[in-house]
Amino acid sequence: MQETYDLHCHSTASDGSLTPAEVVHRAKLQGVTSLALTDHDTINGQKEAAETALSNNINYIPGIELSTTWENKCFHIVGLNIDPTNKPLITGIENLQTLRSERAKKIALKLEKRRIPNAYESVVKAAKGGMITRSHFADFLLSQHYVSTKQEAFDRYLGKGKTAFVSTIWADLADAIDWINQSGGVAVVAHPLRYKLTASWLRRFLSSFKEMGGQGIEVVTGRSTPDEIRRTLQYANQNELLASIGSDFHTPDNKWVELGRLAPLPESIKPVWELF
Ligand code: AMP
Ligand code: MN
Ligand code: MN
Ligand code: MN
Numbered sequence: 001m002q003e004t005y006d007l008h009c010h011s012t013a014s015d016g017s018l019t020p021a022e023v024v025h026r027a028k029l030q031g032v033t034s035l036a037l038t039d040h041d042t043i044n045g046q047k048e049a050a051e052t053a054l055s056n057n058i059n060y061i062p063g064i065e066l067s068t069t070w071e072n073k074c075f076h077i078v079g080l081n082i083d084p085t086n087k088p089l090i091t092g093i094e095n096l097q098t099l100r101s102e103r104a105k106k107i108a109l110k111l112e113k114r115r116i117p118n119a120y121e122s123v124v125k126a127a128k129g130g131m132i133t134r135s136h137f138a139d140f141l142l143s144q145h146y147v148s149t150k151q152e153a154f155d156r157y158l159g160k161g162k163t164a165f166v167s168t169i170w171a172d173l174a175d176a177i178d179w180i181n182q183s184g185g186v187a188v189v190a191h192p193l194r195y196k197l198t199a200s201w202l203r204r205f206l207s208s209f210k211e212m213g214g215q216g217i218e219v220v221t222g223r224s225t226p227d228e229i230r231r232t233l234q235y236a237n238q239n240e241l242l243a244s245i246g247s248d249f250h251t252p253d254n255k256w257v258e259l260g261r262l263a264p265l266p267e268s269i270k271p272v273w274e275l276f
Contacts, residue, residue, distance in 0.1 A: 005273065006260045007036040007061065008078055008190065008218065008246020012128060013045030014065075015135035017251035020045035023259070024052040024060075026252070032260040034273070036063035036080055038246070040131050041096040043084040061276060065190060066180070067096055070173035070205060073197075076190035077173070078218070078244070079180035081276045086183035096171055097131065103168050104132040110164040111137075111157065116146055134158045135250070174212045181213050186275050188216035188244045192235060193228055202235065210239045216272040220265055222247040222257035233266050243269040 010016030011023045018026060020037055023045075027035045035058050037049040046062050053060035064079045082089060108120035122144075123136040138153035147153045157164040171179075180187040189209060192202065206217070219232045220243075236243055243266070249259045265271055 001033070002031075003034065004030075004032050004260045004262075005034045005245050005271075006032045006247050006249070006262065007034070007063065007080055007188075007244050007272070008038050008065070008221070009035070009249040009259060010039055010065075011037055011045045011049070012130050013037075013042050014039035014131040015133040015250060017253065020048040021052040023249075024049055024056060024058060027259045028056045028058060030258060030260040032058065034059040034061060035259075036061040036078075036246070038063035038065040038078050038080075040065050040133055041067055041093055041100060042131050043082075043090075043093065044130070046084045061273075062185075064093070064180075066092075066176045067100075067168075067170040068173045068176045069168075069170045070208065073195065073205075074168075074170060075173060075195065075205065077176050077180070077214070078188040078190045078216075078246070079176075079183070079185045080188055080216070080244070080272060082180055082185035083183040086179075089179040089183040092171060092175065092179040099168060099170060100131055100133075103166050104137075106166040107134070107137055107158070107164050110166065111141075114157070114163055116141070116144075137164070173209065177209070177212045177214050186216050186242075186272055187214040188218060188272060189214065189241070190218055190246075191221050191248060192217055192232055203238070206235055206239045206241070210241060215242055215275060216244045217241040218246055219243040219269065220245040220263050222249065222262065224263060226263070229263060229266065233269060236269055242272040242275065244272045 011020040111119045138150040141153040177187045
């Protein structure tokens with residue numbers, strides 16, 4: 001049987017639109033055989049995802065996407081095959097959740113100054129107890145017709161340096177890697193080409209990541225072009241990182257990104273799941 005891995009996706013526990021069970025059911029329909037749900041800074045969807053995967057004969061890998069800061073820049077680190085009951089990991093996540101909720105209030109205050117009221121109440125309601133992300137603010141701005149696309153919400157208000165952007169110091173990169181490692185997991189750089197870094201910054205980042213105990217990098221993501229896969233493969237090899245693959249699926253509304261719909265990993269590189 002053909003194996004199909006998808007090791008990066010989101011549910012209603014963070015900024016996805018499907019519940020963890022719905023994500024697993026959809027993955028099954030899409031032919032995914034090994035799945036990791038990797039919500040932003042929370043493990044709340046893990047139990048439901050694992051149980052649904054078990055009854056649907058999908059190999060489930062516990063996961064998370066941690067928000068981290070290195071040299072004042074934000075990087076997303078996916079933790080795969082983590083132990084969701086690990087105490088230091090849970091404490092680290094709880095700190096990130098506090099940061100997220102404080103940031104959400106600050107974003108709402110900035111929007112209020114731009115005569116956009118009620119953002120905080122609306123995103124809290126929309127997140128239904130899940131992590132509040134900028135994606136929720138973008139949905140709010142769209143639904144209230146302050147912008148006409150989600151992209152415009154980031155371009156005008158939420159993106160780095162824009163009027164409602166709140167600079168946040170997330171978990172220290174080294175700490176986040178430690179939490180993942182000592183919970184038995186593997187730390188993976190999420191979507192390495194999405195940080196708008198120069199090649200030399202990206203190289204510096206990756207060598208620090210490796211030095212701190214990081215072991216993997218996403219070589220294939222939902223919208224990777226063949227050229228992007230080639231470039232990322234080089235970065236992986238230069239730093240002796242293993243390859244991961246994940247769609248970063250958030251919602252069926254985005255027709256460009258689907259669970260399991262991914263280019264194959266290049267055969268020359270060792271996949272991260274050899275470490276699980
Ligand atoms: P946060 O982690 O709260 O800063 O939110 C980041 C999330 O917002 C990402 O994980 C994406 O899901 C979403 N996002 C970031 N940039 C964009 C964009 N340009 N258009 C749509 N969604 C975006
Ligand atoms: Mn997201
Ligand atoms: Mn991300
Ligand atoms: Mn993601």
